[in-house]
Amino acid sequence: MLGYFLSSCLALILIAVSMLSVQLVVLAWVRLFRTAPPVPLAQLSDSDLPHVLVQLPVCNEGYLALRVAAAASALDWPRNRLTIQILDDGTEENHAALAAGLVGLAPEGVNLQLLRRGDRKGFKAGNLAFGLSHCDAPYVAIFDADFVPSPDFLRRTVPALIADNGLAFVQARWGHNNRNLNWLTRVQGLLLDSHFAVEQEARFRAGLPLSFNGSAGVWSRTAIEEAGGWIGDTLTEDLDLSMRCAMKGWRGAMVSDVVVPGELPPTAAAWRAQQARWTKGHAQCARKLLPLVWKSVLPAHHKLAMTMQMCQFAFYTLAFASAAISLFMMSVGLPPYPAVAILGLIVTFLGLSCSVGYLWLGQRMLGQEEAKKLYRALVLAVVFPSGLILANTRATFEAFFSTRMDFTRTLRAGELNVGGWRGAPELMVGVFVASVALAESANWSALFFVFAVSGLVSIGAMGMVSGLGEPVRQRITPGE
Numbered sequence: 306m307l308g309y310f311l312s313s314c315l316a317l318i319l320i321a322v323s324m325l326s327v328q329l330v331v332l333a334w335v336r337l338f339r340t341a342p343p344v345p346l347a348q349l350s351d352s353d354l355p356h357v358l359v360q361l362p363v364c365n366e367g368y369l370a371l372r373v374a375a376a377a378s379a380l381d382w383p384r385n386r387l388t389i390q391i392l393d394d395g396t397e398e399n400h401a402a403l404a405a406g407l408v409g410l411a412p413e414g415v416n417l418q419l420l421r422r423g424d425r426k427g428f429k430a431g432n433l434a435f436g437l438s439h440c441d442a443p444y445v446a447i448f449d450a451d452f453v454p455s456p457d458f459l460r461r462t463v464p465a466l467i468a469d470n471g472l473a474f475v476q477a478r479w480g481h482n483n484r485n486l487n488w489l490t491r492v493q494g495l496l497l498d499s500h501f502a503v504e505q506e507a508r509f510r511a512g513l514p515l516s517f518n519g520s521a522g523v524w525s526r527t528a529i530e531e532a533g534g535w536i537g538d539t540l541t542e543d544l545d546l547s548m549r550c551a552m553k554g555w556r557g558a559m560v561s562d563v564v565v566p567g568e569l570p571p572t573a574a575a576w577r578a579q580q581a582r583w584t585k586g587h588a589q590c591a592r593k594l595l596p597l598v599w600k601s602v603l604p605a606h607h608k609l610a611m612t613m614q615m616c617q618f619a620f621y622t623l624a625f626a627s628a629a630i631s632l633f634m635m636s637v638g639l640p641p642y643p644a645v646a647i648l649g650l651i652v653t654f655l656g657l658s659c660s661v662g663y664l665w666l667g668q669r670m671l672g673q674e675e676a677k678k679l680y681r682a683l684v685l686a687v688v689f690p691s692g693l694i695l696a697n698t699r700a701t702f703e704a705f706f707s708t709r710m711d712f713t714r715t716l717r718a719g720e721l722n723v724g725g726w727r728g729a730p731e732l733m734v735g736v737f738v739a740s741v742a743l744a745e746s747a748n749w750s751a752l753f754f755v756f757a758v759s760g761l762v763s764i765g766a767m768g769m770v771s772g773l774g775e776p777v778r779q780r781i782t783p784g785e
Contacts, residue, residue, distance in 0.1 A: 308372065308634070308637065308639040308642075309642075309684070310389040311630055311633070311634055311639065311641075312641045312642045312645045313351075314626075314630060315627060315631070315634075315641060315645055315649070316522060316644075316645050316648055318623050318626055318627045318630070319645070319648050319649055320648075320652075321623055321651055321654045321678050322530075322623050322624070322627070322656060323621065323651075323652045323655060324613075324622065324654075325613075325617065325620050325656075326652070326655045326656045326660075327659075328518075328613050329659045329660070329662075329663045330659055331501060331507075331513050332503060332507040332508070333662065333663055333666050334665075335510055335511045335653070336349070336503045336506055336507040336509040336510065336666065336670065337666075339510040339511060340407060340510065341479075341506065341509065341510050341559075341561075342509070342510065342512075343467075343468065343512065344465050344475075344558050344560055345465070345468040346461075346464035346465055346468055347464040347465075347467035347468040348464070349461045349464065349467065351383050352383075353384055354382065354386055354439075354444070354463075354539065355386065355443050355444055355463070355467065356386045356387075356442040356443065356444075357382055357386065357387055357388070357442055357444045357446060357459055357463055357523075358388045358389075358390065358436070358437075358440045358442035358444070358445045358446070358526075358718065359377045359387065359388070359389045359390065359446045359447075359448070359459075360390050360392060360433055360436050360437075360445060360446070360447050360448075360557070361374060361377060361389065361391045361392065361448055361449075362392045362394070362429050362432045362433060362447070362448065362450075363391060363392065363393050363394070363403070363435055363437075363450045364393070364394040364395050364450075365395040365396060365399045366395070366450035367399075368751055369395075369451050370391065370406075370450050370580065370595050371403070371407065371449040372411060372450075372453060373448055373450050373451070373453065374389070374391055374407060374411070374417065375410055375411075376448075376452075376454050377389045377417075377448065377454065377518050378410065378411040378412060378415045378417055379412075379456050380432070380454065380456055380458060380459050381457055381459065381460055382459045382460070384414040384415055384416070384575070385414075386579065387416060387459075387461075388416045388418065388442060389415065389416060389417045389418065389422055389582075390418050390436045390437065390438050390439070391403070391410075391417070391418065391419045391420065392420050392421075392422075392432045392433065392436045392439065393420065394421075394422070394425050394428075394429075394432050394442065395421075398534060399413035400421055400685035403419065404419055407419060407496045407669050408508060410412075412781040413648060415487045418532030418783035420435065420436060420439060421436045421764075423583070425712070426537065427537020427538075428537050428540070428542075428710075428712040429534070429535055429537075429542055429712070430535040430542035430545075430546075430696075431535070431537045433535045433542075434534055434535040434537075435493070435532075436528070436632060437529070437535070438531035441526075442526065443525070443526050443527070444523055444524070444525060444526065444585075445523065445524045445526055445529070446459060446462070446463075446522070446523045446524075447519070447521075447522060447523075447524070448520055448521060448565070449520040449567065450521065451567045451568035452479075452520050452521055452565050452566070452567040453482070453565070453566055453567070454491075454521070454565050454740065455565070458477070458563065459523070460563065461560065461563050462475045462477065462523045462563060463523055464520075465477075465558060466523060466525050466561065469558075470525075471554075471555065471556050471708065472525065472555070472556055472557065472558050473524065473525055473528035473529075473532075473547070473550040473556060473557055474516060474517050474522050474523060474524045474525065474528065474547075474550075474557050474558075475516055475521040475522060475523050475557070475559075475560055476505065476515065476521070476557060476558070476559055476560070477500060477521040477522060477560055477564065477565050477566050478501045478521075478562075478563065478565070479497055479518070479520075479542065479564070479565060479566075479567055480523060480564040480565060480566035480567065481493070481494045481497070481566060481567065481568075481569050482566045482567065482568055483568055483569055483571065483776040484569065486569075486571055487680070487691070488681075488685055489570075489571070489572070489573060489576060489689065489767065490570075490571060490677065491680075491682045491685070492568045492682060492685050492686045492689050493569045493649075495625045495664050495667065495668065495683065495686045495699050496662075496664070496690070498567075498584075498668060498671055499654070499663050499664050499666065499667030499668075500667075501518075501561065501667075502561065502666075502667045502670040502671050503666050503667050503670060505518075505559050505665060505685075506559055506561055506670070507709055508610065508614075509558060510557040511556070511610075512556075513606075513607060513610040513728060514547070514548065514551035514556075514557070514603075514607055514610060514611050514614070515547065515551075515556070515558070515559065516543065516544045516547040516614060517543045517544075517547045517550070517557065518539075518543060518547065518607070519542075520565075520567065521565035521567070522618070524614060525555075528550050528553075528555045528676045529546065529550075529767060531550075531553055531555075532546055532550040532553050532555070533546075533549055534546075534547040534667070536560070538589070538593065538710075539586050539590050539593060539779075540563070540583075540585050540586035540587075540589060540710070541547070541582075541583060541586025541587055541589070543591055543614070543618050544587060544590050544614075545586075545590050545594070545635065546610060548594050548598070548615070549594070551596060551603070551607070551611065552598065552603065555711045557763075563737060567742065572767070573692075573728065573764050573768045574641075574727075574728075574768055574769035577696050577726065577764065577768070578726075580693050580697060581693075581696045581697055581699070581700040582700070582712065582734075583618075583696040584618040584621065584696075584700040584701060584704075585618075585700035585701065585703055585704045586614055586704075587616075587618040588618050588700070588701045588704030590615050590703045591612075591615040591616055592704060592705060593613065594611075594614060594615065598611050598612065599612075603646070603733055603775060607626065613769070618697065618701055619701070620698035620699075621694050622696050622698045622701045622702075623693050624691075624757070625698040626755075627753070628694075628738070628753070628754070628757060629753050631750045631754075632741060633755075635741070636741070643712065649753075651739075652752050653750075653752050653754075657752075657756075660686075660687055660724060661683055661687060664683055664686050664687075665683060672698055675762060685763075687756060688756060688759045688760045689760055689763060689764060691756045691757050691759065691760025691761065692706070692731055692735075692760035692761045692762075692763055692764025692765065693760070693764065694757065694760070694761070695731060695734060695761070696726075726768055727768050727769055728764065728765035728766060728767065728768020728769040729765065729769070730765070730767075731761040731762070731764050731765030731768065732761070732762060732765030732766065732769065733765075735758050735759055735760075735761030735762040735765055736762070738754060738757060738761070739754075739758045
C-alpha cells in the first residue's frame with residue numbers, strides 16, 4: 306500500500322515536471338515559426354516629445370549608482386522634459402557618500418534629483434512609488450544600478466508607448482558586461498539570453514501576457530495607476546504589476562533590438578541569493594494573483610500562460626520532492642512501479658533535451674551559436690541550476706507558509722554576506738545523496754541524481770571559496 310501511494314505521488318510529480326518541459330517546447334516553436342508583430346514608433350518633433358521620468362532605485366550601490374546616474378544623464382531627450390530620480394534606500398553613511406559623488410556629475414541643464422525616503426517599507430516597489438509621488442511625468446523608465454543604457458534608449462522605446470496606447474510597458478533585452486568573468490557568469494548569460502530571446506520573445510509573438518523584468522524598460526504611468534500601482538507585498542514587484550496590468554487589458558512589448566548591458570552576480574553566494582529571491586517572489590505572486598487570474602475575463606489560454614509563467618518556481622520544489630521520495634523508497638527497499646520507472650526515464654530525458662535545446666536556441670537566435678566554450682557552458686547551465694534546489698525549495702515554502710519579507714540585495718563584485726551562506730548545506734546534501742542514491746540505484750533516477758549531486762557540489766564548493774583572495778569593498782547584511 307505504501308509503495309503504491311509513493312509511486313502514485315512520484316508519477317504526479319513527474320507529470321507536473323514534464324509540463325514545465327513541454328512549455329519550453331511550445332515557446333521554442335512559437336519563437337521559431339511566428340513573426341514578431343510590428344512595434345510602431347510615433348514620429349514626433351522634439352517640441353512634441355512628452356515629459357519622461359527616469360527612476361534609478363539604488364541601495365548601497367557605491368560606484369554603480371554613480372555610473373547609472375551618469376548614463377541616465379547622457380540620455381538623448383529634451384532636457385526640459387526629462388527628470389532623473391536617484392531613489393536611494395541606502396544607509397545614511399552611504400547616502401552622504403552618494404550625494405557627494407553626484408556633485409558635478411550631470412551636465413548643465415539635466416534635472417537630476419537625489420531622493421531618500423528614510424525607510425525601506427515595500428522595498429523596491431515602495432521606493433518606486435515614492436518617486437512617482439514626486440513627479441507627474443506620463444512615462445517612466447526604470448534602470449537598476451548595475452545597468453548602463455545607451456544615449457538613444459528613450460528615443461527607441463518611448464515612441465512605441467506613444468504610438469500604441471494599449472501598451473503598459475516596453476521591455477528591452479538585457480546584455481551582460483561581465484559575461485566572460487567566470488563559468489558561473491557564462492551560465493547566467495546563457496539562461497538570461499534564452500529567457501529574453503526565446504521565452505519573452507515567444508510570449509510577445511503569440512500575443513500572450515508579458516512580464517516586465519524590473520529594469521531596462523519604460524512604463525505608461527496610466528497603466529501603473531490603473532493596475533493599482535507598485536505594491537511591496539511580494540519580492541517580484543515587476544511580475545506582480547505586469548500580471549495586474551494584464552488582467553486590466555494592458556499589453557507589454559519586447560524590443561529585442563534594444564540591448565541594455567548589466568552586471569551578472571559574480572559569485573555563487575550572490576547568484577543563489579538572487580535566484581531564491583526571484584523564486585520566492587514568483588511563489589508569492591502565484592499565491593496572491595492566481596485566484597484573481599482564473600476569476601478574470603481573460604481568455605483561457607492567457608490564464609494558462611500566466612499560470613505557467615508564475616509557477617515556473619515549482620520546478621525546484623518538485624525536483625526536491627521527487628528526490629526525497631526516491632531516496633526514501635530506496636532506503637526502505639520499495640522499488641517504484643515499472644510504469645513509474647519508465648515515466649521517470651522519459652521525463653528525465655525530456656527535461657534535459659528541452660533545457661539544452663532551449664538554451665542553444667537562445668544563442669542561435671542571437672547569432673552566438675558558434676561562440677567559444679558554448680558547449681561546455683551548455684552542460685554547466687544544466688548542472689549549476691540543480692545546485693539551487695535546496696535554496697529555492699526553502700524560498701517557495703517561505704512564500705506560502707511565512708510572512709517574512711527579507712529583501713537580500715544581489716551582492717556586487719567584492720562584497721561578502723556577513724554571517725551568510727558558505728555552501729555547507731549544498732555540499733553536505735550532495736555528499737549524502739551521492740553516498741546513498743548513486744551507490745544503490747542503477748535505475749531511472751540515476752541520471753537525475755548525477756545532475757543533482759553535480760549541481761549541489763558545484764554550488765556548495767563555489768560557496769565555500771567565495772570571497773577568498775578578493776578585496777572586500779563592503780559587507781552586506783540580509784535586508785539591506
